[in-house]
Amino acid sequence: MEKYELVIDTRKNEKQKRALKILLDPKNPIRELWYWGARWWAKTFTGVARQWLMRHMFPGTRWFFARNELKKIKESTYISYLEFCEAYDIPEQYRGKFSEKGSKIVFRNWSEIIFIDLWWKPSDPLYLRVGSLLFTDWFIEESNEIHPKGIEMIKTRVGRRKNTNYKLPARTLETFNPDKGHVYSDYWLPFKEWKELPYRKFIRALVTDNKYLSPDYIASLHNKSKITRERLLEWNFDYDDSPWKMFWFDELHDMKTNPIFNGIKYIVCDPARKWRDTAVITVWNGFEIIDHKVYAISTNDILEEKIKEFAQRYEIPMRNVIVDEDGVGWWIVDHLKCKGFVNNSSPIDTRTPQEIRENKPKPNYQNLKTQCYFYLSDIVNQSKINISNLPENYREDLIFELDHISEEEIDKDGKKKMTSKDKMKQDIGRSPDWADNFAMRMYFELAPQKKKAVAF
Numbered sequence: 238m239e240k241y242e243l244v245i246d247t248r249k250n251e252k253q254k255r256a257l258k259i260l261l262d263p264k265n266p267i268r269e270l271w272y273w274g275a276r277w278w279a280k281t282f283t284g285v286a287r288q289w290l291m292r293h294m295f296p297g298t299r300w301f302f303a304r305n306e307l308k309k310i311k312e313s314t315y316i317s318y319l320e321f322c323e324a325y326d327i328p329e330q331y332r333g334k335f336s337e338k339g340s341k342i343v344f345r346n347w348s349e350i351i352f353i354d355l356w357w358k359p360s361d362p363l364y365l366r367v368g369s370l371l372f373t374d375w376f377i378e379e380s381n382e383i384h385p386k387g388i389e390m391i392k393t394r395v396g397r398r399k400n401t402n403y404k405l406p407a408r409t410l411e412t413f414n415p416d417k418g419h420v421y422s423d424y425w426l427p428f429k430e431w432k433e434l435p436y437r438k439f440i441r442a443l444v445t446d447n448k449y450l451s452p453d454y455i456a457s458l459h460n461k462s463k464i465t466r467e468r469l470l471e472w473n474f475d476y477d478d479s480p481w482k483m484f485w486f487d488e489l490h491d492m493k494t495n496p497i498f499n500g501i502k503y504i505v506c507d508p509a510r511k512w513r514d515t516a517v518i519t520v521w522n523g524f525e526i527i528d529h530k531v532y533a534i535s536t537n538d539i540l541e542e543k544i545k546e547f548a549q550r551y552e553i554p555m556r557n558v559i560v561d562e563d564g565v566g567w568w569i570v571d572h573l574k575c576k577g578f579v580n581n582s583s584p585i586d587t588r589t590p591q592e593i594r595e596n597k598p599k600p601n602y603q604n605l606k607t608q609c610y611f612y613l614s615d616i617v618n619q620s621k622i623n624i625s626n627l628p629e630n631y632r633e634d635l636i637f638e639l640d641h642i643s644e645e646e647i648d649k650d651g652k653k654k655m656t657s658k659d660k661m662k663q664d665i666g667r668s669p670d671w672a673d674n675f676a677m678r679m680y681f682e683l684a685p686q687k688k689k690a691v692a693f
Contacts, residue, residue, distance in 0.1 A: 245286055252442040253279045260287045263405055267438045271424045272412045274442030280412035284376040285318040288350055296346035298373040299398045305382040307354040314378050355387035364390035371397040375409050381416035415474045417641050418664045425474040481643040483614040489636045495623045499523040503681055504547050504558040507674045508566045509535055514668040520547050525623045537568045578677050580606040585683045603652045609679040610655050638672035
């Protein structure tokens with residue numbers, strides 16, 4: 238079958254040129270390419286251009302466009318594909334025929350581009366619906382919107398359709414926008430810390446890389462707020478412009494150097510639930526961490542003995558010790574006669590007698606845990622907590638966890654809510670043990686007058 242010759246013009250966009258050079262070279266060692274940028278940075282154009290070129294050159298291969306919804310593929314990615322064909326005057330017979338029934342493009346040489354939605358479905362949590370498909374390669378757009386399980390499953394299906402025949406590597410392309418979910422930990426952090434694996438490459442397209450973007454637009458970004466400049470001018474993943482973020486980026490990092498506010502000493506313990514999570518014990522002098530202990534594997538006996546040791550060393554009474562008693566922690570609370578923390582219990586009534594007489598409403602939080610997190614956000618954002626005594630890896634773990642917390646359902650009337658623990662685990666890939674420990678510390682600020690051990 239005759240070939241249609243085509244030369245892609247990247248319009249002096251060196252990042253796009255670099256991406257295409259990797260994607261179209263079978264001998265390049267890069268197997269996973271992540272291309273990141275905003276509108277006008279040719280992310281989608283790069284993906285569809287590469288798809289058309291590879292389908293045209295290699296008969297019988299099967300590739301796919303994937304997003305979290307099939308509707309978005311048809312209304313966005315496929316439209317970009319058609320615009321690419323129009324821009325290069327590709328004859329109709331070489332564009333492929335779209336099949337609405339099969340949600341795919343079929344070419345004259347029997348190559349295919351399949352449209353796949355990777356939306357997480359409760360009825361198919363392991364994405365078994367794609368488990369029987371065989372592909373040559375892939376293109377996932379807006380992968381920050383896709384559940385990590387979907388990406389994990391689809392990776393097992395590529396490299397299995399005529400790759401051997403044509404000696405083609407199972408190469409993947411993902412495009413996305415800044416996000417604090419799996420793309421942050423999987424892609425941004427290794428790039429930022431110079432820890433990329435040899436077969437992976439992260440390409441960050443900055444606003445200045447687009448030579449045809451209006452200079453007025455670039456100049457306007459310099460007059461925006463710091464967060465806006467970081468995200469749109471520098472494209473810094475670490476800055477989040479969501480108005481619902483509970484913890485501010487700069488203030489989180491300031492915890493390493495904040496002034497020290499000493500006062501009453503406390504011990505906070507978040508035990509491992511059924512030995513699955515990390516157990517964290519912290520010792521506080523006011524809002525300064527003065528000691529800590531972390532257990533990857535622990536038992537109630539070990540945790541109880543360590544709490545008693547800390548209490549003796551720092552002269553802390555049991556009324557100033559609190560343990561999460563959800564799950565296995567109740568045993569420690571019962572033995573030590575300390576305070577117990579029940580996450581889903583009612584919020585503490587923090588109203589003053591005067592406010593009660595004036596019928597001021599009670600605190601309207603989803604539960605005690607949520608109330609403590611909101612109070613913690615106030616304390617952190619007021620630069621009151623000092624964590625300089627923690628090792629750097631634990632400081633970064635804490636900051637990473639808190640940075641993923643937002644207020645939820647802000648547009649609805651009712652109780653104040655925050656990011657659920659299940660979503661936190663999904664986003665960061667583990668339980669937020671440090672964040673939970675720090676939130677529990679706020680109990681003593683919300684109910685300092687309580688003298689007896691209370692399970693609430």
